[in-house]
Amino acid sequence: MGEAAIRLESLGYTYPSEPPLETLVDVSMEIERGSFVSLLGPSGCGKSTLLQVLAGLLAPTSGTAEIEGESTVERPGLAAFMPQRDLLLPWRRAEANATLGAEIAGIPREEARRQASELYERFGLEGFEHSWPSELSGGMRQRLALLRTFLMPRDTLLLDEPFGALDALTRREMQQWLQDVWARDGRTVLLVTHDVDEALLLSDAVYVMSPRPGRIVERIEVGLERPRKSADTTSAGFTALKARVFAALEAV
Ligand SMILES: Nc1ncnc2c1ncn2[C@@H]1O[C@H](COP(=O)(O)OP(=O)(O)OP(=O)(O)O)[C@@H](O)[C@H]1O
Numbered sequence: 001m002g003e004a005a006i007r008l009e010s011l012g013y014t015y016p017s018e019p020p021l022e023t024l025v026d027v028s029m030e031i032e033r034g035s036f037v038s039l040l041g042p043s044g045c046g047k048s049t050l051l052q053v054l055a056g057l058l059a060p061t062s063g064t065a066e067i068e069g070e071s072t073v074e075r076p077g078l079a080a081f082m083p084q085r086d087l088l089l090p091w092r093r094a095e096a097n098a099t100l101g102a103e104i105a106g107i108p109r110e111e112a113r114r115q116a117s118e119l120y121e122r123f124g125l126e127g128f129e130h131s132w133p134s135e136l137s138g139g140m141r142q143r144l145a146l147l148r149t150f151l152m153p154r155d156t157l158l159l160d161e162p163f164g165a166l167d168a169l170t171r172r173e174m175q176q177w178l179q180d181v182w183a184r185d186g187r188t189v190l191l192v193t194h195d196v197d198e199a200l201l202l203s204d205a206v207y208v209m210s211p212r213p214g215r216i217v218e219r220i221e222v223g224l225e226r227p228r229k230s231a232d233t234t235s236a237g238f239t240a241l242k243a244r245v246f247a248a249l250e251a252v
């Protein structure tokens, strides 16, 4: 008890390019275990950079980043990470793509396959286990990349725009579905998104970032009752929260 799932303290990150690019400044956040939190901000503000620090792929320039009380510096893999591009391997069938993260995390292939076989139905991929990625629709590819992330034996999930490439209707279906999966799963999710409705529909709290160099402008608690439906996005409570998010986005 007590440990936050994710804790950032005065995190700063500057890319060591020529000239150096100051990307994150004084970012602090604390995310409770089991909660669903979104990170919202304009393109290029540093959202993917922040997830890469949490994923242990970039070391902070200043401040600290912890998952479950452990520093992420040079510790890739403390959390399950779904990068912004789905990175399915075209030469592996769906099943072999699904089990990749689990295998890298040390789960024997047969055990990973067994665990995956229990999830295809929930992820809408039943019957497609032996398909090639190129034979799947855009939504199915993203669900497969998500399935791979969920199969990693980690309590914290970092999702970078998992529905970025989808049309509005499919996206709404997928949001509904993710809410469902998360509610049954009990793990912590940090979701990066551009989509204000998506962030409010899914989250317990939303962090709003400024343009680069990214800072946290505001943390907004979303106290709306669950489960939430697409139709709720027009309710008075939802609309009021939306106005707060837009005010925070425009304040800088
Ligand atoms: N490897 C790198 N070297 C130098 N600069 C980089 C590198 N990767 C990203 N950047 C720059 O860092 C800034 C933040 O990029 P990042 O990908 O974190 O933004 P983002 O908020 O995820 O944007 P988007 O919403 O478009 O995905 C951008 O200005 C980008 O050009």
Ligand SMILES: [Mg+2]
Pocket (backbone or CB within 6 Å): 047, 048, 049, 084, 160
């Ligand atoms: Mg990004």
